[in-house]
Amino acid sequence: MESEEKNKVVSMLVWLCITLFYCYQLVLRMLPNAIMTDIMTKYSIGASEFGSFAGIYYIGYIIVHIPVGMLLSRFGGKIVLPIAIACTALGLIPLVYFDSWTSVIIGRVLTGVGSSAAIVGALQIFRILYPAKFSRMLGFMVFFGLITAVYAGVPISQIIQSIGMDYTVSILLYSGIVLAFVTYVLMPKSTNTASESSMLGDIKAIIFNYRLFFTSIFAGLMVGPVEGFADAWGSAFLINVYGIEKTIANSITLSVLLGMCAGCIILPYIAEKTKLYFGVTIFSGLVMILGFVYILNGKASADSLYYACIIIGVFCAYQVVIIAKIASFVSSDRSGMAAAIANMIIMFFGWVFHNSIGMRLDSLWDGEMLGDMKIYSADAFISSISIIPAAISIAIVGLVIIAMSNIVRVRLAQKVNSLK
Secondary structure: OHHHHHHHHHHHHHHHHHHHHHHHHHHHHHHHHHHHHHHHHHHOOOHHHHHHHHHHHHHHHHHOHHHHHHHHHHHOHHHHHHHHHHHHHHOOHHHHHOOOHHHHHHHHHHHHHHHHHHHHHHHHHHHHHOOOOHHHHHHHHHHHHHHHHHHHHHHHHHHHHHHOHHHHHHHHHHHHHHHHHHHHHHOOOOOOOOOOOOHHHHHHHHHOOHHHHHHHHHHHOOOOHHHHHHHHHHHHHHHHHHOOOHHHHHHHHHHHHHHHHHHHHHHHHHHHHHOOHHHHHHHHHHHHHHHHHHHHOOOOOHHHHHHHHHHHHHHHOHHHHHHHHHHOOOOHHHHHHHHHHHHHHHHHHHHHHHHHHHHHHHHOOOOOEEOOEEOOOHHHHHHHHOHHHHHHHHHHHHHHHHHHHHHHHHHHHHHHHHHO
């Protein structure tokens, strides 16, 4: 009995440490949306360069998914997670102390590299500690992370306006260092995720699973509302197209995450009850397209924009549903790594959206300047953000094809079995 209680305490400490890390890295992921004007002015950059800054995070984030998984298996969370948190925080140093744009980009990559350990750690460690409650504990982590991002966004914007970008980023930097130390103290030693199966064999089996690969790609094409609009270009779009004040624009775009909080509970429940994982994902894509068509018409009120973003956010939680489905494409002992690789592919499209929107904006720039900063027209923003619903449309077609092929496969298997 005493041993059981001790295990519960250990498990909760692990969950708490990873959840705090997840919340912290999510705040840093959303940071470009709040400091866009400040950073473009300070470094005299345009939309393409800013898109590279916001999007390069995802390059660092995705390339280390597999190495981080291996390090967690080899050394355990007590060693790997504090180091990862420190890397995440140290990536902010160039924003505060250096005037070189190259160093800022390198720092952003470092933040992405460190941040990767939050979700990879959750996918691997939670599956071991909570085999029967994996999706629930993962859902709680995402819920608290999104709540943090939503309610931290507006205060951060206000603090930036009050004390400036440099001091605000310094606070975030030193908060991360403190979190790394606290995690090392709280994290139990018994968090090694070693598996008896071959890690390389697992990775090979997963990578060559074509259903997993293509489903992850199509899921990635749907990630634009969060990884592109909400965390980088949303506020600038609303300010330029609707003439909304920056603080209110930040609040509206962050409502996407508020909706996603609810979606993380609602959509997985519906998918689990109906077993229509592809159906829920496809329907989510259709709703997100309609939401962006409404936002892009340029005639909505501030209140209706807020509610539209909440609705879009609810269906952004399709990621939880489709990752659970993707994990079922492999054997149960490989499902954790499959989910991590699927998440890696999906997050790659965060970089794609950030850069494609920025490049599109620069291609439509009419030459207008305000001091050293480029000014983009409302039409340029509308055309650039239209990339998001266009990509979702492609994803829906792809997911419909995969879903239909799954139905055909199941029926053929049933027919073969009936003939035996």
